[in-house]
Amino acid sequence: MMDMREKQLSYEYFFEGHIMKARLDQALLPNGKTAPREVCEHVGxxxxxxxxxxxxxxxxxxxxxxxxxxxxxxxxxxxxxxxxxxxxxxxxxxxxxxxxxxxxxxxxxxxxxxxxxxxxxxxxxxxxxxxxxxxxxxxxxxxxxxxxxxxxxxxxxxxxxxxxxxxxxxxxxxxxxxxxx
Missing domain, CATH: 3.90.79.10 (Nucleoside Triphosphate Pyrophosphohydrolase)
Known part of the structure; x- marks a missing residue:
């Protein structure tokens, strides 16, 4: 089975509120390339x-x-x-x-x-x-x-x-x- 995990290389927050934060990550992909990942962190x-x-x-x-x-x-x-x-x-x-x-x-x-x-x-x-x-x-x-x-x-x-x-x-x-x- 292929390992599809991506690894966070860097991140930068653009907004930090009471219930959520928005950040832009750079991620290392399984094929060795990098890609941006937009992430909204939420309290749940x-x-x-x-x-x-x-x-x-x-x-x-x-x-x-x-x-x-x-x-x-x-x-x-x-x-x-x-x-x-x-x-x-x-x-x-x-x-x-x-x-x-x-x-x-x-x-x-x-x-x-x-x-x-x-x-x-x-x-x-x-x-x-x-x-x-x-x-x-x-x-x-x-x-x-x-x-x-x-x-x-x-x-x-x-x-x-x-x-x-x-x-x-x-x-x-x-x-x-x-x-x-």
Whole structure:
């Protein structure tokens, strides 16, 4: 089997923000040549698929600035609360903030790489089961609408290209494969 690893020779940061950094690397390729690699380092995040006792998915609709449109997706957030917060705790926090729900059970669904060609972000996925309803606690810069839909309708919305969010599709599919619905 061919060794396809590339080795970083140099790097230069062009932007350093709160949740991401952008850099340009020079990489040594397996054939001995070099190539530029644009890399966006991201803090990572979580996505939580809340499934209620009636077989509905609790989703959020929110405006996503990079796409200039409202997107229907599962509750999600960044791993930006420091070392003291576990990944599962981050998922539980985001679930509570965006939907008001707390989960009796959080089931890991693995992780996904949203755009591995340039982005280091890893999104950790969970299913939230045995839900208890409560008050939403959105961040002050977060405006979300909770939408509760039957699983079959969410699946059909994916088929009709009405749901395009990758973490939502991956979480739903993994939950199905694990027999969670």
């Amino acid at each position: 995040g979580v996505g939580v698929l809340p499934i209620d006792r009636d077989g509905n998915i609790i989703m959020v609709r929110q405006f996503r600035y990079p796409y200039a449109e409202e997107i229907l997706e599962i509750p999600a957030g960044k791993l930006d609360h420091g070392e003291g917060e576990s990944i599962a705790d981050c998922g539980a926090r985001e679930l509570k903030e965006e939907t008001g729900c707390t989960a009796g059970r959080i089931v890991p669904l693995g992780c996904v790489y949203p755009s591995p060609g340039f982005l280091t972000e890893v999104v950790h996925l969970f299913a939230a089961l045995d839900l208890a309803e409560g008050e939403m606690q959105p961040d002050e810069d977060e405006f979300v609408e909770v939408v509760r839909l039957p699983i079959a309708e969410v699946e059909q919305m994916i088929v009709r290209d009405e749901i395009r969010d990758a973490k939502t599709m991956a979480a739903l599919y993994r939950a199905k494969l694990k027999g969670l619905y």
